[in-house]
Amino acid sequence: MSSNQALTRRQALAAAAALAPAALAAAQAPAPTPSAAPAGIKPSPFEIKPLPFDPAKLPGFSERLLKSHWENNYSGAVRALNAVRDRLVALRADKDTPSFLYGDLKREELIRRGSMVLHELYFANLGGSGRPGGALAEALKSSFGSVEAWEDDFRKTAASLYGGSGWTVLAWNQHTRELHNYWAGDHSQSAVMGTPIFVLDLYEHAYHIDFGAAAARYVDAFFVNAHWDEVQRRLEAARKG
C-alpha cells in the first residue's frame, strides 16, 4: 500500500468516525409515517375485492390458477399500491424529499394502480358464457364490421403478446366515440381517452399454471368464460361518460 493510499484510508476512517453520531441519530429518529399526513387523507385506502365468481367453477381454468392470480398478483398490487401511496403522503410532509425519490414512487404508483384496476376489470369480465348480443353486438358491428371481425382483431392483438407480458383491451374511446382494441405492454400503458370495457391479462402468471406456453388455449378458455352482460354494462356507462 502506498503512503498516498494509506493517507486516503486514514482520512476515510476519520470522516466515517465524524459522521457516525449523526448517522446513528438519523437511524434512531422516528421514520415518517402516514400519521404525518394532512387531516382528511386516509392511509391505505384501497381494499382487496373478492373474486366475483366461484374459482372452482370456471370451465377450462383450475381453482389453483385463479386463486394464485388473485392472491399473488392482484392482491399483491393492491397491497403495494397502498404502501407506495402511504410513502408518498409521508414524503410530501418532508420538505427535503429529493424529487428523484418522489418520482420513483410516482412511477410505482402508476404501475400498481394500473395493475389493480385492470385486474379488477379482468376478474369481473369472467364468470359468464355465450356470445356478445344486444347493444354490445351492435356496437361491435358498427366499429369493426362484425362481431367476428372484432374478435379476430382482439385475438391477433393478444397473440402479439404471447410469451411476454401485457394486456389486450377493448375500449370505448371518449374522443372518437367508437370501440377499438388496444395493445398494452404493461399495466401503465393505455389508449388516450380509451375506457376499458373488456380486458385480457396476457402476463404469463395469468395462464402458465394451467396452459404452460400454450397461450392460445388460454385465450380460448377466456372467451368461453367471458361475461358479456358485464361488458355491455361497461359500454353503456362509458357512452354516458
Ligand SMILES: [Fe+2]
Ligand atoms: Fe395478472
